Amino acid sequence: MSTTYFLEGVDRVMKVLDAFTADEPQLRLTDLSDRSGIPKPQVLRILSTLETRGYVERDPRTKRYRLGLRLFELGAIVRQEMDLRRVAQPWLDSLAEATLETVALVVLDALGPVCVEVVESPKGLRVFAQVGRRMPWNAGTSGKVTLAYLAEETREQILARTEFKRYTNLTVTDPDALRKELRDIRRRGYHVSAGDLDEDALGMSAPIFDEGGTIVAAVSVVAPLTRLSGAESECFVNHVCETAAAISRRLGHRRRADEEAADD
Amino acid sequence: MSTTYFLEGVDRVMKVLDAFTADEPQLRLTDLSDRSGIPKPQVLRILSTLETRGYVERDPRTKRYRLGLRLFELGAIVRQEMDLRRVAQPWLDSLAEATLETVALVVLDALGPVCVEVVESPKGLRVFAQVGRRMPWNAGTSGKVTLAYLAEETREQILARTEFKRYTNLTVTDPDALRKELRDIRRRGYHVSAGDLDEDALGMSAPIFDEGGTIVAAVSVVAPLTRLSGAESECFVNHVCETAAAISRRLGHRRRADEEAADD
DNA sequence: TTATACAGTTTCAATAGGCGTAACTCGGGG
DNA sequence: CCCCGAGTTACGCCTATTGAAACTGTATAA
Numbered sequence: 262m263s264t265t266y267f268l269e270g271v272d273r274v275m276k277v278l279d280a281f282t283a284d285e286p287q288l289r290l291t292d293l294s295d296r297s298g299i300p301k302p303q304v305l306r307i308l309s310t311l312e313t314r315g316y317v318e319r320d321p322r323t324k325r326y327r328l329g330l331r332l333f334e335l336g337a338i339v340r341q342e343m344d345l346r347r348v349a350q351p352w353l354d355s356l357a358e359a360t361l362e363t364v365a366l367v368v369l370d371a372l373g374p375v376c377v378e379v380v381e382s383p384k385g386l387r388v389f390a391q392v393g394r395r396m397p398w399n400a401g402t403s404g405k406v407t408l409a410y411l412a413e414e415t416r417e418q419i420l421a422r423t424e425f426k427r428y429t430n431l432t433v434t435d436p437d438a439l440r441k442e443l444r445d446i447r448r449r450g451y452h453v454s455a456g457d458l459d460e461d462a463l464g465m466s467a468p469i470f471d472e473g474g475t476i477v478a479a480v481s482v483v484a485p486l487t488r489l490s491g492a493e494s495e496c497f498v499n500h501v502c503e504t505a506a507a508i509s510r511r512l513g514h515r516r517r518a519d520e521e522a523a524d525d
Numbered sequence: 526m527s528t529t530y531f532l533e534g535v536d537r538v539m540k541v542l543d544a545f546t547a548d549e550p551q552l553r554l555t556d557l558s559d560r561s562g563i564p565k566p567q568v569l570r571i572l573s574t575l576e577t578r579g580y581v582e583r584d585p586r587t588k589r590y591r592l593g594l595r596l597f598e599l600g601a602i603v604r605q606e607m608d609l610r611r612v613a614q615p616w617l618d619s620l621a622e623a624t625l626e627t628v629a630l631v632v633l634d635a636l637g638p639v640c641v642e643v644v645e646s647p648k649g650l651r652v653f654a655q656v657g658r659r660m661p662w663n664a665g666t667s668g669k670v671t672l673a674y675l676a677e678e679t680r681e682q683i684l685a686r687t688e689f690k691r692y693t694n695l696t697v698t699d700p701d702a703l704r705k706e707l708r709d710i711r712r713r714g715y716h717v718s719a720g721d722l723d724e725d726a727l728g729m730s731a732p733i734f735d736e737g738g739t740i741v742a743a744v745s746v747v748a749p750l751t752r753l754s755g756a757e758s759e760c761f762v763n764h765v766c767e768t769a770a771a772i773s774r775r776l777g778h779r780r781r782a783d784e785e786a787a788d789d
Numbered sequence: 790t791t792a793t794a795c796a797g798t799t800t801c802a803a804t805a806g807g808c809g810t811a812a813c814t815c816g817g818g819g
Numbered sequence: 820c821c822c823c824g825a826g827t828t829a830c831g832c833c834t835a836t837t838g839a840a841a842c843t844g845t846a847t848a849a
Binding site for chain 2 (some may be wrong): 264266267270273274275278279281282283305306307309310311314315318327328329330331332334335336337340341342368370371372375377378391392393394397
């Protein structure tokens with residue numbers, strides 16, 4: 262296809278790397294070939310080249326491939342670059358202190374929100390929030406909040422193109438139902454969802470905007486369902502919203518009238 | 526050249542990614558082209574493709590390229606996989622508590638040691654150790670210690686192939702001088718170095734071995750030169766060695782006679 | 790021990806896709 | 820108004836890449 266700027270070969274490299282996940286961090290050649298849809302010999306050549314520079318390595322024990330330290334290095338550069346993280350830290354800490362529940366900061370890129378910082382609840386029973394985990398658009402709380410505040414065009418593209426996965430029987434997978442929920446989020450300015458990503462967990466998020474008024478992240482509090490009574494969660498929601506607002510302000514965001522009104 | 530398993534195209538992708546560093550995390554097309562030695566149109570094509578999957582992104586403000594959140598995700602998988610980190614954590618903590626100085630854990634791969642965990646000194650004046658930073662072989666303390674305990678063949682390859690960089694006027698850049706220092710490290714079982722990576726810092730490290738007796742990591746204590754008197758550093762060295770030994774033991778390593786004797 | 794299966798590696802010839810040169814657009818500064 | 824440098828297209832050459840298929844090696848069953 263004599264089309265745009267797209268190199269098949271480069272895409273294949275990413276396909277191979279993308280085959281590794283947190284759940285299956287070690288893979289054999291055959292697995293990689295299957296997952297990426299690239300014939301084995303070629304995967305072998307790609308891997309060997311990647312190994313050259315430490316992008317992948319082989320576990321000497323299992324002989325399987327896994328992601329290499331070089332990627333850890335690159336990840337650290339990305340992390341260091343996210344000054345939002347640094348900026349937000351103190352507010353996250355005090356939110357955690359106030360709620361005694363797990364607090365998370367998720368940052369948005371074109372592919373979705375990624376959890377970049379977590380302050381864990383001191384309590385024994387707590388929700389696990391994994392730094393580095395990419396969250397779905399349609400389940401949990403951070404994905405929906407960020408989606409809600411994206412520019413309409415982008416949002417509609419995502420709603421149209423994405424095949425939404427079901428996580429529990431409460432997960433919303435229908436685009437129209439989701440659209441409705443998003444409208445609701447924009448009206449309220451925050452979102453609370455229970456049991457739609459993780460059966461027994463509840464989460465609440467509020468959006469963080471940059472100085473241009475673009476959504477860039479969200480703060481969430483997540484907790485076991487059993488622990489949050491209505492009254493308490495009401496109070497937590499306020500904390501979350503205030504935290505998000507404070508961080509937004511710190512980023513140079515001034516709350517504007519049109520946002521308050523934004524409804525569709 | 527009709528060599529073995531090596532794909533030019535894949536290598537170029539890595540060349541482009543490798544152009545980004547912690548010091549220069551945002552680059553323009555031209556910079557990337559210069560640094561990687563790849564002509565601009567090709568770099569553009571590579572970047573566009575990488576952007577597709579979130580491996581790089583453009584700072585909307587500066588229009589420059591930077592590494593994307595996808596790499597943060599992959600880095601988090603690597604981090605999660607490093608069980609050495611989990612295993613070592615308690616010992617690092619207690620070492621930090623005992624010394625009140627910055628403690629670091631560096632892990633080895635084929636390309637060198639990478640700092641994967643840091644416990645910061647509580648004191649106001651302290652050495653900055655960056656998680657995710659790749660350390661040089663020839664300067665500082667972790668690089669030399671790990672190099673010292675590598676299999677002779679590997680070590681010699683590194684000594685032969687590497688162009689050692691000078692960081693201060695105390696940095697050892699001559700392979701022969703370095704060889705001598707390494708022999709010394711093997712005899713003592715630890716290493717203390719001052720001012721050869723960072724003018725005013727002193728570091729000490731001891732090696733960590735896996736159950737096969739292979740070097741896999743090192744623990745270090747780093748501190749401002751001014752703070753460590755001879756007596757104190759003597760005492761700290763013991764702590765460091767004990768910590769390293771404890772972690773090694775935890776990994777299944779049994780100290781063997783031949784290691785103690787190993788001198789060349 | 791031999792037979793079987795499956796992972797990984799090597800070969801090789803055909804060609805799709807990557808490649809660099811060169812020309813062009815765009816925008817900012819002098 | 821022109822110049823310069825960054826970024827983007829166009830285009831045709833040609834080689835590095837590619838996948839089928841054959842082969843090796845190794846673990847497991849019979």
